Amino acid sequence: MATLDSVGTAGKAASEVLINVGQIVPLVGIIAALFREIIALAEKAGHNKRFCRRLAERVRVANQTLAQIPIKDENDLALKNYVQAITNCKDFIEKISNSGTFMKLFTAHEIEAAYKNVTEELDVAINQLGLTMCIRTSKDIEDDRKLFLSEIKTSFQVIEEVTKDLYDIGMDVQQRFVAFEAKLDTIHTAVDNVSKGVITNNKTLENSKIPCNQITDCGEEDEEKRGHIVKKIYIYQTVAQKEIGHIYSLENSLQKSIELIEREVAILTELKNCQNIITFYGTMQRSGKLYIISEWAEKGDLNTYLKNHTETWEFKLRIATEIAGGLVFCHISNFSSSRKESDVTTKVKDITLRYRWLAPEKLENYKDNEYTKQCDIYSFAIVLWELAAQEVPFADVTVVTDLITKITSGERPPLIKDTPPAYEKIMQQGWQRLPIKRPTADLMFKELKSCYLKSLKPL
Known part of the structure; x- marks a missing residue:
């Protein structure tokens, strides 16, 4: 018997679930199509994923049971009610798994109330079809309800925590969510304008400009350069100056590149107050080159820092929690944190480094430029391993094809001795082969923060 996990990746077995009903009738086709949609939504869920999976599993089991019953009349009222019930389940999963509709x-x-209506309607429809094996017991109903309320509570608490620094102290949760939704609308409108309009008509990049005479060199003893990032001074504070392109080439031969810059600037401008994201100050043009000016990370990037320092688990857990908070923020904003190969702000000398953090599904179809939240979850799980080990994953593998084979076949970096069990568990869940089995950023943040807070308590 197939399981939800085995069909989760693409929902490709959905049409086979009801293949033995004697003849394929329109309603059966609709049921199969709805199941495929439910699987896809549960797989990509940004919130409340465990409950979405449980509801999807109920539909799968009911569909398999229904497949064993000969259908005499495709217009049977009970069958129509079942189609409506799973349609409502699909719509509900879509709402509670998406940030915008979830906050609304x-x-x-x-x-x-919506949860109660949807689950009770499905119970009634299953009962009308006589699918006695699929009818929930009182314990099942209570377990479902507890899981649902737990998931909802986690998602709301995490969203509230990672957005709290953006608003006035006097705002309550509802006011914050309304304000945050308005901010997201502003960001996405700016991004859409870049995608749809002529670049010269878009003021995003123009409005972000910092006069080049306001960016000055540090003293000789403080001068520092990290690849394409140089330490500078802006209004009496230390900043990072990052070269992202030549103006002439961007305007004349790489039009798409300047669109990417416009999009990134539009997003960074609105997210500059988020505590878990590097502060963005603006852009600067000098000598035909374009730069992004942002907060200077005094201790450098994570890879470099971990190479040069031996850290306690308390420190590692704090860093992991802060990164998870930034990931949550990106996800509720509906932005992927992953970089695309064509992104003009990305300059990687060793291409094998990039592949070490890519999800298996991306390695199998690297030409597909769509990065999903589940790809981010996998990448973050590998970062968690990097924090634990304080080294680059698969450092001994230098051939790209060998690296891809290892990862897509299910091999993962070895577990690190003395890793806190909760940390190890969330890391292993995050790098699961099937995206549908990976946790949400909400859950990873919650578990990592709990682990970090426990590390602060005296024994």
Whole structure:
């Protein structure tokens, strides 16, 4: 018997679930199509993923049971009611797994009522079809409810925590969510304008400009350069100056590149107050080159720092929690944190470094430029291993094809001795082969923060 996990990646077995009903009728085709949509939504869920999976599993089991019953009348009322019930399940999963609709449900106080209606409607439809093996017991109903409320509580608490520094102290949760939704609308409108309009008509890049005479060199003893990032001074503070392109080539031969810069600037401008994201100050043009000016990370990038320092688990857990907070923020903003190969701000000398953090599904289809939240979860799990080991994963593998084979076949870096069990568990869940089995950024943040807080308590 197939399981939800075995069909999770593409939902490709959905049409086979009901293949033995004697003849394929329109409603059966609709049921199979709805199941494929439910699987896809559960796989990509940004919030409440465990409950989405459980609801999807209920539909799968009901579909398999229904496949064993001969259908005499495709217009049977019970069958129509079942189609409507799983349609509503699909819509509900879509709402509670997406940041925008999820926050709207909260502000409208609809979410628990919607859950009750959807699950009870599915129970009634299953009962009408006589699928006795699929009817929930009182314990099943209570377990489902507890999981749902736990997931919802986690998602709301995490969203509230990672956005709290963006708003006035006096705002309550509902006001924050409304304000945050308005901010997201502003960001996405700016990004859409870049995608749709002529670049010369878009003011995003123009409005971000910092006069070049306001960016000055540090003293000779303080001068520092990290690849394409140089330490500078802007309004009496230390900043990072990062070269991202030549103006002439961007305007004349790489039009798409300047669009990418416009998009990134639009996003960074709105997210500059997020505590877990490097502060963006603006852009600067000098001698035909374009630079991004941002907060200077005094201790450098994570890879370099870990090579040169031996750190305690308390420090590692704090860093992991802060990175998870930034990942949550990106996900609720509906931005992937992963970099695309064509991104003009990315300059990697050793291409094998990039492949070490890519999810298996990306390695199998690297030409596909769509980075999903589940790709981010995998990449973050590898970063968690890097923090634990304080070294680059698969450092001994120098041939790209060998690295891809290892990762796509299911091989993962070895577990590190003395790693806290909760940390190890969330890391292993994050690098699962099937995206549907990976946790959400919400859950990873919650578990890592709990682990970090425990590390602070005296024994």
